[in-house]
Amino acid sequence: xxxSLAPIPWFWERARVFDFYASIAATPIDIVYLGETVCxxxxxxxxxxxxxxAAALSEAGKEAVLSTLTLIEAExxxxxxxxxxxxxxxxxxxxxxxxxxxLSERELPFVIGPQVNVYNGETLAxxxxxxxxxxxxxxxxxRAQLAALPDRxxxxxxxxxxxxxxxxxxxxxxxxxxxxxxxxxxxCAFVCREYPDGLPLATMEDEPFLVxxxxxxxxxxxxxLLADWDDFxxxxxxxxxxxxxxxxxxxxxxxxxxxxxxxxxxxxxxRELAAQRAAPHCNGHWHGAAGMEQVG
Amino acid sequence: xxxxxxxxxxxxxxxxxxxxQSRVGGMLIDRYQDGQPAAYPTICKGRYRVGDHVYYAIExxxxxxxxxxxxxxxxxxxxxxKVEGRQRGPAYxxxxxxxxxxxxxxxxxxxxxFTPRQEWxxxxxxxxxxxxxxxxxxxxxxx
Numbered sequence: 001x002x003x004s005l006a007p008i009p010w011f012w013e014r015a016r017v018f019d020f021y022a023s024i025a026a027t028p029i030d031i032v033y034l035g036e037t038v039c040x041x042x043x044x045x046x047x048x049x050x051x052x053x054a055a056a057l058s059e060a061g062k063e064a065v066l067s068t069l070t071l072i073e074a075e076x077x078x079x080x081x082x083x084x085x086x087x088x089x090x091x092x093x094x095x096x097x098x099x100x101x102x103l104s105e106r107e108l109p110f111v112i113g114p115q116v117n118v119y120n121g122e123t124l125a126x127x128x129x130x131x132x133x134x135x136x137x138x139x140x141x142x143r144a145q146l147a148a149l150p151d152r153x154x155x156x157x158x159x160x161x162x163x164x165x166x167x168x169x170x171x172x173x174x175x176x177x178x179x180x181x182x183x184x185x186x187x188c189a190f191v192c193r194e195y196p197d198g199l200p201l202a203t204m205e206d207e208p209f210l211v212x213x214x215x216x217x218x219x220x221x222x223x224x225l226l227a228d229w230d231d232f233x234x235x236x237x238x239x240x241x242x243x244x245x246x247x248x249x250x251x252x253x254x255x256x257x258x259x260x261x262x263x264x265x266x267x268x269x270x271r272e273l274a275a276q277r278a279a280p281h282c283n284g285h286w287h288g289a290a291g292m293e294q295v296g
Numbered sequence: 297x298x299x300x301x302x303x304x305x306x307x308x309x310x311x312x313x314x315x316x317q318s319r320v321g322g323m324l325i326d327r328y329q330d331g332q333p334a335a336y337p338t339i340c341k342g343r344y345r346v347g348d349h350v351y352y353a354i355e356x357x358x359x360x361x362x363x364x365x366x367x368x369x370x371x372x373x374x375x376x377x378k379v380e381g382r383q384r385g386p387a388y389x390x391x392x393x394x395x396x397x398x399x400x401x402x403x404x405x406x407x408x409x410f411t412p413r414q415e416w417x418x419x420x421x422x423x424x425x426x427x428x429x430x431x432x433x434x435x436x437x438x439x
Contacts, residue, residue, distance in 0.1 A: 170340075176354055180346045201353055202345045203324040209344065212353070290306065290321045 001232060001260050003253060004031035004160060006243045007067040007093075009168065009213055011192045014044040020244070021053045025060035027250050028257040031239060032057050033093055035067040035084065037113075039175070039214045040077045041188065047083055054090050067093040070115045071171045071215065093136070104130035114138050114162065114241075115171070121150040128155035136160045136241065139167045139223065142288040146235055158238045163226060164252050165243020166198075166211060166279070167219040167291065176212040185215075196246040208280060221282035221292050226273060228286065229259050229266035248276070302338045302383075309334075335425050336383050361420055361429035363399050367407040388423055395419050 005024060008017065024032060034050050034057075036042050045053075054064035066084045069077055078098065085092055085102045094100045095113035103110040112118060112127055114136040124135060132155075137146060139162050152159050177199050178188040192199075198211035198218055208220035225240075232240065240260070242252055255272060258264035274281070284293035308319040316328045318337035325342035328334045335341065341357040343350055362369060362377070369377075377396060381389050395416045403410045421427055 174355075180349075180353065199346060204327060204343060204345060204350055205324050206345065207323065209323055212346065217354070292321065292323075 001237065002030040002239045003028070003256050003260060004239050004241045005029050005033065005249070005253070006162070006165065006241050007033045007035055007037045008244045009038055009216065009218070010196055010198060010244075010246070011039070011042045011190065011214065012044070012196055012246075013193065014049070016196075017045055018049075018053070020249075021057060023250055024253075025057055025062065027253045029062060029242075029253050031063040031065060033065045033067045033111075037067050037070050037095055038171075038216045039192070040069055040074070040080065041190070042192075042214075044193075047080065051087065051090075063091070065091045065093050065111060067113065068095045068099040070095040070113070071173070072096055072098050073173065091133075100127065100130060100132075107131065109133045111160075112136060115168070119145075124149065124152065124157070125155060128157050132157055134158040134160055134239070136162070140285045140291060143228070143231065143235065143286050144288055146237075152236055159236050160239035160241055161225070161232070161237045162223060163229075163240035163242065163256065164222070164224055164273075165241075165245070166222050167282075167285075168216060169210070169219055170217040172215050172217070175215050176217065177214050180212060219282065219292060221280040221294075222277075223283060223285070223291075224270070224273060224281045225283055225286055226256065226259065227266055227270035227296070228283070229269075251276075301340070302336070307337055333427065338383075341425070356430070357426040358428050358430045359420070359424035359426075360432045361417075361424070362431065362434065363396070363412045363416060363420070365431065365434060366399060366403040366412075367410050370403060370407060391419065391423060 034054055050066065054066065057064045066087055068081050068084055072078060072081065081099055082102060085099065085106065085108065091109060091111060092099065092103060093111040093113045094103055095115050097116065100110065109131050111134040112132045118124055118127065118135065118138065135152065135157055137159060175185040175188055177192040177195065178185050180199060181191045183189060183191065192214045198213040200208060200220060201210040201212055203209050211218040211220055240256060242249065242256060255264065255269045259266050259269045282292050282294050284295060285291040287295040289295050302320050306321045310317045314327060316334055318325045318334065320337050320339060325337035325339065335357050340354045341352065344353045346353050379389065379392050379396065399412060399416055421429060
């Protein structure tokens with residue numbers, strides 16, 4: 001089983017992004033998804049910068065994939081999308097159906113991103129005919145639902161599941177980080193740059209609940225499926241995805257890699273992760289419960 | 297399917313010394329003082345703490361109401377109006393539909409002189425979340 005790194009969901013400064021991927025190049029990660037998937041106003045990196053990072057990671061033996069914006073609202077965003085689709089070298093992760101359309105028109109293979117609504121075999125088969133070669137399973141799909149889907153190998157499609165990281169829950173046309181600062185979205189002053197792991201939101205009883213990340217809402221709890229690793233083979237999961245955070249990402253990759261190559265058993269890795277937990281963890285969706293719950 | 301927002305089975309109401317509280321999946325969504333109208337708890341319209349502030353961090357509990365721009369919508373080619381009825385009763389749907397039908401008939405009869413009547417607004421506001429309405433995304437030019 002391979003390991004992948006999701007696109008950075010947060011708005012990090014340019015230098016931080018370059019440093020981050022320089023450190024990632026030295027980890028045993030197999031696949032790295034790159035690009036801005038949340039807000040098109042975030043332009044610390046130009047498209048050429050992303051291509052430069054992709055080239056460096058390829059040089060280091062990683063598979064680089066370019067990810068597209070999730071919520072497309074403007075012509076300028078379509079132009080950026082077209083540029084990504086026509087990059088000529090790297091596989092593209094389509095995060096909405098506009099991207100799927102552009103890729104299939106050009107008969108290019110693609111990855112179905114986790115925000116594309118795929119919940120049944122018919123949709124998967126349709127996307128396979130359109131050129132999908134890998135499917136990143138939506139995080140709310142349970143183990144039982146995945147097991148009930150048809151064999152993806154007949155579709156020549158790999159299955160990728162997020163195994164570690166907070167959950168992307170919702171996207172909106174509005175910006176909640178700007179709202180928290182009493183700013184209009186149109187004049188947001190890029191305040192999300194102040195929160196390298198998002199802006200935490202708690203209930204009035206101070207229970208950590210959500211994380212505001214611009215127009216995106218994420219879970220406060222970190223989804224951790226490492227303890228379920230031994231089950232992945234039977235479910236035809238070929239890639240395990242990890243979501244970047246400002247600290248500790250390389251350590252998570254290292255632990256997951258040790259499990260993947262059989263140097264560490266899944267239970268021991270899960271115990272080690274539990275010992276370093278800063279945020280609450282969850283695995284509810286996977287086990288058919290409320291997403292924020294920790295089962296077992 | 298999992299991931300559905302605020303399913304009724306996960307909603308809980310409780311009367312406490314601090315006020316009437318609504319919860320979804322155990323999480324406190326909002327708290328109401330005596331006499332304050334309480335809304336069905338949806339995650340996006342809860343009151344939360346971000347930094348030192350407690351506020352409606354995602355959305356205000358207010359209803360979209362396009363009645364004042366009906367002539368523009370008709371001119372723009374809108375053929376039908378959709379009334380949000382999820383998590384509402386049949387009585388709500390009946391009253392809202394009646395007001396919107398009257399407004400739409402008045403608008404189509406004489407679009408140039410159409411203005412929303414106060415009793416329509418009062419009737420809709422009395423049923424709206426937070427007892428008030430908004431034009432939402434229509435109040436500013438789209439990007």
